[in-house]
Amino acid sequence: MAVQKRKYKKGEEISLxxxxxxxxxxxxxxxxxxxxxxxxxxxxxxxxxEWYEGVLNLRGKVITVIDLxxxxxxxxxxxxxxxxxxxxxxxxxxxxxxxxDGVQTIYGNDLELIESPMHPGVTHRIEEKDRETFILSLxxxxxxxxxxxx
Amino acid sequence: MDDFEKELKTGFLDEASQLLTDAEGxxxxxxxxxxxxxxxxxxxxxxxxxxxxxxxxxFMGMADFTHDLESLILKVKKNELKATPETITVLxxxxxxxxxxxxxxxxxFDAVVDVTEVLGKIRSLLGTAPVASVPDxxxxxxxxxxxxxxxxxxxxEDSIRLTVGKLDDIINQVGELLILNTTLTGYRKSVKSxxxxxxxxxxxxxxxxxxxxxxxxxxxxxxxxxxxxxxxxRDTSQSLGKQVELVVSGENTELDKQMIxxxxxPLIHLVRNAVDHGIELPEERLAAGKQALGVIQLSAYQRxxxxxxxxxxxxxGMNAKKLVEKAIEKGVLPQGSALEDDQAYQLIFAPGxxxxxxxxxxxxxxxxxxxxxxxxxxxxxxxEISTIPGKGSSFRLVLPPTVSIIDVMIVEAQRQRYAxxxxxxxxxxxxxxxxxxxxxxxxxxxxxxxxxxxxxxxWSILGFETSKDKIAPIAVIFRNSRQPFSILVDNVVGQxxxxxxxxxxxxxxxxxxxxxxxxxxxxxxxILDCYELLGQKNISDSDRKPNGSSETQI
Numbered sequence: 262m263a264v265q266k267r268k269y270k271k272g273e274e275i276s277l278x279x280x281x282x283x284x285x286x287x288x289x290x291x292x293x294x295x296x297x298x299x300x301x302x303x304x305x306x307x308x309x310x311e312w313y314e315g316v317l318n319l320r321g322k323v324i325t326v327i328d329l330x331x332x333x334x335x336x337x338x339x340x341x342x343x344x345x346x347x348x349x350x351x352x353x354x355x356x357x358x359x360x361x362d363g364v365q366t367i368y369g370n371d372l373e374l375i376e377s378p379m380h381p382g383v384t385h386r387i388e389e390k391d392r393e394t395f396i397l398s399l400x401x402x403x404x405x406x407x408x409x410x411x
Numbered sequence: 412m413d414d415f416e417k418e419l420k421t422g423f424l425d426e427a428s429q430l431l432t433d434a435e436g437x438x439x440x441x442x443x444x445x446x447x448x449x450x451x452x453x454x455x456x457x458x459x460x461x462x463x464x465x466x467x468x469x470f471m472g473m474a475d476f477t478h479d480l481e482s483l484i485l486k487v488k489k490n491e492l493k494a495t496p497e498t499i500t501v502l503x504x505x506x507x508x509x510x511x512x513x514x515x516x517x518x519x520f521d522a523v524v525d526v527t528e529v530l531g532k533i534r535s536l537l538g539t540a541p542v543a544s545v546p547d548x549x550x551x552x553x554x555x556x557x558x559x560x561x562x563x564x565x566x567x568e569d570s571i572r573l574t575v576g577k578l579d580d581i582i583n584q585v586g587e588l589l590i591l592n593t594t595l596t597g598y599r600k601s602v603k604s605x606x607x608x609x610x611x612x613x614x615x616x617x618x619x620x621x622x623x624x625x626x627x628x629x630x631x632x633x634x635x636x637x638x639x640x641x642x643x644x645r646d647t648s649q650s651l652g653k654q655v656e657l658v659v660s661g662e663n664t665e666l667d668k669q670m671i672x673x674x675x676x677p678l679i680h681l682v683r684n685a686v687d688h689g690i691e692l693p694e695e696r697l698a699a700g701k702q703a704l705g706v707i708q709l710s711a712y713q714r715x716x717x718x719x720x721x722x723x724x725x726x727x728g729m730n731a732k733k734l735v736e737k738a739i740e741k742g743v744l745p746q747g748s749a750l751e752d753d754q755a756y757q758l759i760f761a762p763g764x765x766x767x768x769x770x771x772x773x774x775x776x777x778x779x780x781x782x783x784x785x786x787x788x789x790x791x792x793x794x795e796i797s798t799i800p801g802k803g804s805s806f807r808l809v810l811p812p813t814v815s816i817i818d819v820m821i822v823e824a825q826r827q828r829y830a831x832x833x834x835x836x837x838x839x840x841x842x843x844x845x846x847x848x849x850x851x852x853x854x855x856x857x858x859x860x861x862x863x864x865x866x867x868x869x870w871s872i873l874g875f876e877t878s879k880d881k882i883a884p885i886a887v888i889f890r891n892s893r894q895p896f897s898i899l900v901d902n903v904v905g906q907x908x909x910x911x912x913x914x915x916x917x918x919x920x921x922x923x924x925x926x927x928x929x930x931x932x933x934x935x936x937x938i939l940d941c942y943e944l945l946g947q948k949n950i951s952d953s954d955r956k957p958n959g960s961s962e963t964q965i
Contacts, residue, residue, distance in 0.1 A: 304935040305827060306914075306921060307873035316914065316927060318935045321587055323927045325915035354917050
């Protein structure tokens with residue numbers, strides 16, 4: 262049940278959702294997100310890894326929520342974390358991040374491939390005047406998550 | 412032909428076309444991926460079910476055809492035959508042939524479809540004797556005859572057919588209404604106006620009625636399912652030279668339609684097994700000092716809100732030692748295994764396990780019992796076995812009455828709420844008099860109706876960090892296991908009906924968690940199976956048997 266991998270073409274216009282984790286700015290194509298939910302107390306699920314946050318009721322649906330920060334071994338650095346609802350068929354789950362920075366549109370050729378990322382899931386980098394953004398492949402992170410689970 | 416038989420036959424044909432429609436994708440999938448074991452397994456089961464069903468209702472032509480088809484698929488499955496394009500073509504043609512058969516039989520039960528060509532192909536692949544041509548007297552039917560007049564069904568006027576999907580939508584919405592109702596009831600205290608209070612009461616009452624009615628829509632009696640068994644017992648016992656009487660009771664017990672559909676095949680298997688493996692031959696019975704006539708009792712009843720269907724025979728019973736030997740021989744168990752009797756009985760549910768050597772048309776190809784178990788487990792039910800060698804065996808299907816809504820106790824531990832199916836709970840005890848034993852997280856014992864019951868805090872069972880301050884005040888008692896046990900909770904919030912929601916795929920199966928329920932205030936409560944939960948936690952605990960689940964796990 263592999264999640265589809267996203268490829269980036271050179272001239273392609275890409276809308277990214279940018280968010281903060283562990284003091285770094287990350288971005289993932291907007292198409293993978295369904296909505297943004299304010300963090301709230303979740304129902305814990307027993308016998309799960311530490312980065313497994315729990316389950317959430319979203320309009321009658323029970324949604325699994327993971328803490329993306331803990332998953333990537335980062336210190337949670339926000340008083341008001343945010344849950345990003347990710348739609349990566351077959352998975353549909355919430356991911357907790359420190360905060361959201363908004364939507365940014367870039368072009369495929371702005372992306373700079375990263376050969377040896379600081380942690381799994383980071384595929385590219387965008388270098389701008391005053392900031393650096395890492396493209397995070399949620400599918401890579403999730404695939405790894407599912408593996409470590411089984 | 413009496414109406415009953417007609418009904419059976421029509422029912423079977425409807426079911427058969429449904430099965431075929433379901434399997435169509437599999438047949439097509441075979442072309443792309445001829446060796447996919449899952450697809451082959453599905454088709455094999457389809458053929459197996461069609462064989463059994465058609466035999467039971469007396470469509471012998473179809474039964475014979477599917478028997479050969481089943482053998483062919485089995486060969487492919489076992490890799491004795493390569494799934495060449497040629498083989499696949501024959502399989503696809505068989506599918507078409509079955510469809511033609513069903514369509515032809517629908518308006519005319521006595522119609523005979525010429526299967527010579529396809530059957531010949533199957534047999535030549537099997538390497539068995541070619542088919543004798545169809546007797547002259549029987550005219551091959553080339554295409555389904557369209558009845559000159561539409562077959563009128565008597566109730567057409569005052570009933571409507573609707574898809575289960577639509578019904579489920581309604582049931583889900585009613586489920587949401589129930590949640591809403593619980594929310595509203597929670598605000599009762601802050602309501603001052605007597606009019607609104609009255610309206611609230613009426614609202615709750617109406618929703619209760621609505622819930623019963625909507626759930627009732629899906630409820631059917633077991634009558635049709637049970638009466639199918641008469642035929643199966645008769646045919647099976649005749650072909651085996653046995654004398655068997657089927658005694659049926661409780662056939663008016665109602666079950667969810669979906670549930671009935673999904674237990675139909677398992678029941679057929681169990682009943683057939685009872686005749687085939689349970690009841691002895693007449694001479695054997697007489698020699699054992701029994702009546703020549705064997706008795707199978709098929710009964711249904713309610714117990715603590717659960718539906719029990721029991722198949723009980725007065726046959727030879729099961730021999731635990733033999734089962735283990737067989738399992739080792741079949742490679743189901745490693746050499747030198749020793750099992751408790753109860754565990755040995757569960758072996759019959761292992762895939763590929765069948766205690767009969769020869770392939771009879773009745774049972775014994777090793778398809779069946781594992782499917783029985785799987786189907787029942789999928790319905791959140793259980794199969795209990797009890798057997799006395801020489802006296803007979805009994806199989807009990809323990810089923811929840813509906814698939815989607817269950818009655819639960821809401822309990823609280825460390826401010827998290829959990830739902831426990833009410834039928835699991837045997838009682839509550841205050842722990843206040845046991846405070847001297849207390850150190851939370853450490854198992855202790857308490858008394859419930861003069862029985863000694865072990866106790867453990869829910870929070871620690873769930874593996875969450877425990878603060879060692881004080882013992883939780885209420886023990887929830889579970890007695891339906893060899894060792895009664897209890898779990899300690901901070902509070903029992905109450906009892907309510909909840910809609911069972913599945914946990915996301917991301918979670919996979921969490922031990923002891925059967926689903927989730929959304930409570931009145933919108934919070935999610937996990938639905939716990941405490942037997943499974945404790946069974947898991949206590950495995951390392953050598954002086955205590957794993958609770959409850961030991962009866963159902965292999």
